[in-house]
Amino acid sequence: MSALHASAVVLPAWERGGVAVEGPDEDAFTLLVRVGELLRRHQPALPRARVEVQSIRLIASMPGEERSQLLEAWGLPAVEITPYPETPEGASRALSDALDEGNGGSDGISWVLTVQLASPAGTGIVDPPPQSAIAVGLAFARGREATAVPSPGEANGPTSARTPSSWVTGSGAKGGQRPTPFVGPPGYRAPPDAPATILLSLVEAASRADAGALTHWVHTTAERTAVRTVLDGRKVPIVGYPVEEGRPWLAVPDEAWRARAGAPISSLSQGAYLSRESYRASLPGRWRLEGERCGACGGFTLPPSGHCHHCGAREKLRRDRLPRSGAVIESATVIRKGAQPTEFDWHQETYGNYTVGLVRFRDGPTLTFQVTDQSPAVPAVGATVELVLRRLYPQEGTWRYGLKAVLLGPAPAAAAATAPVARDG
Amino acid sequence: MTGRTNRVAVVGAGQTAYGALPHPPRALLRQALFEALGSVDHGLSAEDVGEGYLATLGFGGWQIGNPASLLAEELGRPGLPVSHVENACASGSTGLRQAHHALRSGACDVALVAGVEKMTDQPSARRRFWLGVSGETEWERLAGLTFAGVYALLAERYLHERHLSPDVLGAVAVKNHAHGAMNPLAHLRKPVTLDQHRAAPRVADPLGLYDCCPVSDGAAVVVLAREEVARRYTDTPVWIEGSGGGSDYLALQDRTSLTTLPASRKAAEEAFRHAPFSREKVQLAELHDCFTIAELLALEDTGLVSPGEAPKATLEGRTRIGGSLPVNPSGGLKSKGHPLGATGVGQVVEVFHQLRKEAGPRQVQGAERALAHNVGGSGATALVHLFGV
Numbered sequence: 001m002s003a004l005h006a007s008a009v010v011l012p013a014w015e016r017g018g019v020a021v022e023g024p025d026e027d028a029f030t031l032l033v034r035v036g037e038l039l040r041r042h043q044p045a046l047p048r049a050r051v052e053v054q055s056i057r058l059i060a061s062m063p064g065e066e067r068s069q070l071l072e073a074w075g076l077p078a079v080e081i082t083p084y085p086e087t088p089e090g091a092s093r094a095l096s097d098a099l100d101e102g103n104g105g106s107d108g109i110s111w112v113l114t115v116q117l118a119s120p121a122g123t124g125i126v127d128p129p130p131q132s133a134i135a136v137g138l139a140f141a142r143g144r145e146a147t148a149v150p151s152p153g154e155a156n157g158p159t160s161a162r163t164p165s166s167w168v169t170g171s172g173a174k175g176g177q178r179p180t181p182f183v184g185p186p187g188y189r190a191p192p193d194a195p196a197t198i199l200l201s202l203v204e205a206a207s208r209a210d211a212g213a214l215t216h217w218v219h220t221t222a223e224r225t226a227v228r229t230v231l232d233g234r235k236v237p238i239v240g241y242p243v244e245e246g247r248p249w250l251a252v253p254d255e256a257w258r259a260r261a262g263a264p265i266s267s268l269s270q271g272a273y274l275s276r277e278s279y280r281a282s283l284p285g286r287w288r289l290e291g292e293r294c295g296a297c298g299g300f301t302l303p304p305s306g307h308c309h310h311c312g313a314r315e316k317l318r319r320d321r322l323p324r325s326g327a328v329i330e331s332a333t334v335i336r337k338g339a340q341p342t343e344f345d346w347h348q349e350t351y352g353n354y355t356v357g358l359v360r361f362r363d364g365p366t367l368t369f370q371v372t373d374q375s376p377a378v379p380a381v382g383a384t385v386e387l388v389l390r391r392l393y394p395q396e397g398t399w400r401y402g403l404k405a406v407l408l409g410p411a412p413a414a415a416a417a418t419a420p421v422a423r424d425g
Numbered sequence: 426m427t428g429r430t431n432r433v434a435v436v437g438a439g440q441t442a443y444g445a446l447p448h449p450p451r452a453l454l455r456q457a458l459f460e461a462l463g464s465v466d467h468g469l470s471a472e473d474v475g476e477g478y479l480a481t482l483g484f485g486g487w488q489i490g491n492p493a494s495l496l497a498e499e500l501g502r503p504g505l506p507v508s509h510v511e512n513a514c515a516s517g518s519t520g521l522r523q524a525h526h527a528l529r530s531g532a533c534d535v536a537l538v539a540g541v542e543k544m545t546d547q548p549s550a551r552r553r554f555w556l557g558v559s560g561e562t563e564w565e566r567l568a569g570l571t572f573a574g575v576y577a578l579l580a581e582r583y584l585h586e587r588h589l590s591p592d593v594l595g596a597v598a599v600k601n602h603a604h605g606a607m608n609p610l611a612h613l614r615k616p617v618t619l620d621q622h623r624a625a626p627r628v629a630d631p632l633g634l635y636d637c638c639p640v641s642d643g644a645a646v647v648v649l650a651r652e653e654v655a656r657r658y659t660d661t662p663v664w665i666e667g668s669g670g671g672s673d674y675l676a677l678q679d680r681t682s683l684t685t686l687p688a689s690r691k692a693a694e695e696a697f698r699h700a701p702f703s704r705e706k707v708q709l710a711e712l713h714d715c716f717t718i719a720e721l722l723a724l725e726d727t728g729l730v731s732p733g734e735a736p737k738a739t740l741e742g743r744t745r746i747g748g749s750l751p752v753n754p755s756g757g758l759k760s761k762g763h764p765l766g767a768t769g770v771g772q773v774v775e776v777f778h779q780l781r782k783e784a785g786p787r788q789v790q791g792a793e794r795a796l797a798h799n800v801g802g803s804g805a806t807a808l809v810h811l812f813g814v
Contacts, residue, residue: 274562282563309679331585331683333577333629335569341557342550344569356569358578358678366678368568378630381585392567402567 008038008137013373023351025372025390028115030401031135033073033389035113039139040074049081049111072283073389113137279400286402287389289322300365322361325386325408330366332357334376343393352376359385359405372404384408433528434655434662437465437648438777443762444612445545446642450487454541455499457644465648466659471500475533477507478523480516480540481766484555485547496539513559514715515801516540517769518808524649525668534654541644542764552640559802561676572715573637575677575803577629580718582683584631591631593736595622597717598635598759600745605756607787612641612762636717641762645771663780666702667811669695675805686804689726696809704728708792709779710750711772713800714757723798724752727809751789754779769799780814
């Protein structure tokens with residue numbers, strides 16, 4: 001029997017109350033990545049993932065690369081990802097397939113992920129992100145394989161005073177533990193008749209039921225109403241979710257992609273250029289902070305290159321990952337109009353100024369990131385940040401992505417004491 | 426004395442005005458070349474030249490490959506061995522160092538070092554393509570930084586660590602504009618006030634418009650000769666008394682400190698190692714002030730002032746013409762202008778005229794020993810040269 005092992009709900013920053021956003025930089029791809037990252041904290045075993053990929057097809061990757069991009073972002077080896085169309089039926093079918101597999105299938109570990117964008121993408125690659133978005137992920141495991149689940153607060157996103165960016169619940173089956181009640185995202189206002197909303201309702205259902213006694217089947221009826229059939233055979237309508245047959249959720253036909261790919265991209269760099277191949281090669285470092293730790297001098301080299309950039313050692317190098325939170329601002333600046341490289345013209349023209357900071361990790365290395373989810377302002381030296389995957393800039397028909405820093409808290413007292421005192425002098 | 430044998434002299438120097446000029450790159454190069462050749466007191470035949478170096482980034486892409494052959498063409502010496510040298514904004518001084526090495530090796534007796542850049546003819550988007558090309562691409566540029574942003578990060582940290590107000594940056598701008606106003610070849614020949622500096626539009630906090638050098642067209646050429654032949658060309662040679670070079674991690678994020686450029690320190694240490702005079706004897710300096718913060722860094726990194734003394738030295742007026750250590754009497758990159766490849770060569774043009782007492786109203790009285798400091802990008806490369814008469 002399949003049990004809902006963990007669920008994750010992620011909202012983009014602009015959906016959360018009280019968060020000023022200097023340039024919306026989240027989209028279907030970054031939200032799906034975030035959901036997977038959260039699920040993985042609860043379920044480190046390799047999942048079989050069922051992902052609605054259509055909405056990321058034309059923004060994050062060349063056609064056909066969606067799955068490899070997600071695996072790259074999650075740092076997973078080549079596990080199976082089954083794509084489903086982004087329709088209510090698609091999400092339902094993905095869920096049903098996952099449950100069927102768990103009930104009779106092989107390893108019984110499976111993810112179902114979907115993302116819902118309230119406004120369809122426009123016609124150009126540089127269109128702003130949608131006004132409303134949500135991503136939902138469910139992790140299933142066979143009952144006996146479900147492991148202890150951390151308390152919900154533990155794995156949540158940034159521990160700031162702001163509305164959290166994500167909700168993670170675990171509903172493990174061990175010891176008859178009651179699942180954690182699900183608390184919906186307060187800022188969420190997307191229309192209900194969408195695949196993510198159906199999954200959301202399942203999360204809610206899971207929070208009310210005993211672990212494992214979950215929904216068995218979701219389908220649409222002749223009346224175009226979503227129905228879930230629970231394990232005792234009862235059919236429960238999913239209220240308020242009329243299904244419009246064949247309604248394309250963000251389905252952008254491939255012809256549009258081709259037309260776009262042939263069009264001149266004004267931000268194509270003629271002065272400094274990171275080719276698609278070099279970009280792809282940089283992703284382990286750029287997205288997951290993977291590098292090499294030197295056993296001789298302790299230095300960290302990113303990207304890994306087979307020799308230590310600090311002492312030149314070629315032995316005793318071990319693969320390591322920098323932590324995604326806890327690094328601090330070393331220095332920062334706000335880039336005003338005219339000071340941006342052309343790759344960021346689109347951002348500058350659409351949203352205005354942006355912030356860039358040097359971020360120092362606790363064990364030494366410093367990396368350069370934009371600071372996001374805030375109004376453009378120079379953050380205090382010493383402020384703590386978390387790193388999240390976001391849009392960087394459009395080039396050659398798709399978006400390039402990288403980590404950006406989100407401020408977690410003010411500079412610690414020691415750093416605050418050294419804040420400039422003579423600025424007026 | 427090791428350093429005083431086998432010396433190399435600057436026997437001629439010339440440059441175009443810096444600024445937004447109507448001339449294409451080759452015309453700029455030609456004009457600077459004729460100025461330099463014309464400045465050789467006893468004349469110089471094109472046939473005397475044994476080696477040529479052309480420093481340019483090729484900004485805008487006007488001739489990225491093989492531009493050095495144009496130097497031979499403009500000299501009227503097709504066939505001359507030539508090289509293109511490129512170390513971003515330090516290309517000019519890198520050419521000087523290459524020529525210095527070649528002359529000291531005895532490979533030739535006379536060498537030309539030319540620098541040229543044409544920057545103002547680019548549409549603004551293309552200009553921004555090019556303004557960041559010498560920074561680190563994968564992380565710095567693609568996090569949204571050009572050099573204004575990179576130097577802003579240095580400035581923010583500098584002000585933070587030393588509890589300073591941005592007015593200290595303003596003091597550098599005010600001084601260099603005052604100097605540049607006296608230089609007929611400078612790009613921005615107007616004084617600015619501290620109030621104007623404070624009120625200027627922000628570019629990348631804490632840097633405003635008056636913290637940034639302009640984008641300039643220009644060319645500069647110097648004629649170098651071995652000691653054995655120098656007096657054939659002039660009775661008042663300016664000697665190169667030291668040459669030093671250094672490099673560092675390309676990206677700021679890989680450096681260990683944001684308040685010093687180690688490449689500059691290394692270059693200065695090498696230059697002074699065999700020089701016949703010490704840092705205390707330097708009477709004027711042309712320092713690389715692409716942004717105001719850079720002059721403060723350079724003052725300390727070259728050792729011309731003690732660590733931590735640069736803001737005080739600047740605020741006290743020691744670095745003005747008339748002070749104890751005039752810095753950037755030409756106006757510096759800030760006011761004279763910064764045509765990338767030409768800049769390092771143009772610094773030598775200023776030193777040449779200053780040490781020969783030909784600098785007119787901005788003459789540093791009694792100057793006999795000078796230092797020129799040129800930085801590539803944010804300090805990935807740096808060179809220091811010492812001069813004396």
